[in-house]
Every structure is written in C-alpha cells, then in structure tokens.
Amino acid sequence: MIIIDLSERQNEIVNIVKKEGPIRGQDIAKRLSLTRAALRADLAILTMLGYLEARPRVGYYYSGKTITSLLVEGIKKIKVGDVQSVPVVLNQSQTVYDAIVSIFLEDVGTLFIINDLGFLEGVVSRKDLLKGLMGNSNSQNMPISMLMTRMPNVHYITENEDVFEAARRINEYEIDSLPVVERVDNGNSVSYTVVGRISKTNITRIFVELGEK
Ligand code: ADP
Numbered sequence: 001m002i003i004i005d006l007s008e009r010q011n012e013i014v015n016i017v018k019k020e021g022p023i024r025g026q027d028i029a030k031r032l033s034l035t036r037a038a039l040r041a042d043l044a045i046l047t048m049l050g051y052l053e054a055r056p057r058v059g060y061y062y063s064g065k066t067i068t069s070l071l072v073e074g075i076k077k078i079k080v081g082d083v084q085s086v087p088v089v090l091n092q093s094q095t096v097y098d099a100i101v102s103i104f105l106e107d108v109g110t111l112f113i114i115n116d117l118g119f120l121e122g123v124v125s126r127k128d129l130l131k132g133l134m135g136n137s138n139s140q141n142m143p144i145s146m147l148m149t150r151m152p153n154v155h156y157i158t159e160n161e162d163v164f165e166a167a168r169r170i171n172e173y174e175i176d177s178l179p180v181v182e183r184v185d186n187g188n189s190v191s192y193t194v195v196g197r198i199s200k201t202n203i204t205r206i207f208v209e210l211g212e213k
Pocket residue numbers: 109110123124125126127128148149153154155156174175176177178179
C-alpha cells in the first residue's frame with residue numbers, strides 16, 4: 001500500500017463516498033459539478049490506493065481504511081529480512097571489556113552472544129554492562145556471559161515475519177532490538193543462528209520513509 005497525500009478534490013470525493021456510498025461515479029461528479037471524465041483519474045487513484053472500492057453496477061464505497069490502518073497495512077507488507085541490519089555478535093567467553101569496545105566500534109546498543117557452535121545464547125544491552133561494572137570494575141576478566149539475558153528468555157524474530165510484528169515485540173517486551181534468527185533443528189533440540197538485527201532505529205526509519213511517501 002502506497003501512502004501519499006490526497007489532493008483537496010480527492011479528499012472531497014472520499015468524504016462524499018463515506019457519507020453516501022455506494023454511489024455511482026456520475027453521481028459523485030454531479031455533487032462536484034464536474035463531468036464523469038474529469039473525475040476518472042481521481043477515482044482510479046483512490047481505488048488503486050485502497051481508499052475506495054468499486055463494484056460494477058453498484059458504484060463506489062468507502063473501504064473503511066483510515067490513514068493509520070493504511071500505514072499499518074504498509075508496515076505489514078515489509079518483511080524483517082528486507083530491512084534488517086547486520087548483527088553484532090560476540091562469543092560468550094569474551095569479556096565485558098570486549099563488549100564495551102564492540103558497542104563503541106560498531107555503534108550499536110545491543111550485542112548478541114553466541115556459543116562455540118555459533119548458536120544464540122544471550123543478549124547484552126548497554127544497561128547490563130553498566131550494571132556489571134557497578135559491582136565489579138574488572139571488565140577485562142569478567143566474561144560477558146555473566147551479564148547476559150539468556151536463552152530461553154531471549155526474544156527473537158525471523159526474516160519472513162513482518163516489521164509490524166517486530167515492532168509489536170519490541171514494544172511488548174520493552175527492549176531496543178531483536179536478533180533475527182534462523183531455526184536449526186538438531187533432532188531432539190532446537191538452536192538458532194543469528195542472521196540479522198532489527199531495532200527501534202530500523203523501525204523509526206521505515207516510519208519516516210512511509211510518512212514521506
Ligand atoms: P537498555 O538496557 O540499554 O535500556 P534494552 O531495553 O534493550 O536496553 O534492555 C533491557 C533489558 O532487556 C536488558 O537486561 C537486556 O539484556 C534485555 N534484552 C534486550 N534485548 C532483549 C531481547 N531481544 N530478548 C530478551 N531480553 C532482551
């Protein structure tokens with residue numbers, strides 16, 4: 001769904017259809033003192049954008065979609081895999097010092113922690129690091145695994161899910177980002193490899209892009 005600003009006339013058409021729909025094209029034209037031909041382009045655009053629906057012999061009626069629902073529809077069409085960022089990943093044996101260096105070098109707020117097999121074990125945020133340093137300033141020796149939020153408590157998402165679902169989880173769990181994972185079935189257990197990252201920043205960017213269209 002494309003989100004664009006409607007012209008004054010298009011808004012008038014939507015309002016007429018909202019009040020009087022289903023209504024035929026020629027009757028809309030009459031209300032606006034225009035010819036049916038002069039309205040053809042606007043009606044085509046409004047139908048294409050999903051504001052109006054057209055039924056043969058019945059006319060146009062309002063699809064009930066508000067700007068908000070069109071925006072949500074737009075967001076639901078974008079897959080996590082299309083907008084995800086590169087994940088910043090550390091091994092669980094690395095230290096708190098390594099984690100702080102990565103956060104500065106890679107300019108991220110959240111690190112994903114993996115085990116020696118490359119599977120997701122945990123997540124470390126900026127506040128986890130601050131908390132760890134408050135009690136123990138020896139960041140060079142402290143393994144990052146001491147501070148991380150561990151599996152199975154890590155919230156994640158997959159590439160095929162939509163961005164709305166990512167935003168919903170980030171909101172619900174009050175976190176800054178989600179690892180994007182691929183599920184690996186090992187027979188009697190399931191592990192996850194980290195293939196991406198989706199954060200509040202990605203979602204804010206999409207929101208601005210959709211708003212600007
Ligand atoms: P910060 O703590 O820097 O404000 P967050 O709000 O993302 O950043 O993190 C809050 C807490 O939630 C931290 O303890 C962190 O380990 C944990 N956390 C962050 N991301 C996730 C996630 N995807 N799944 C589970 N826990 C997470």
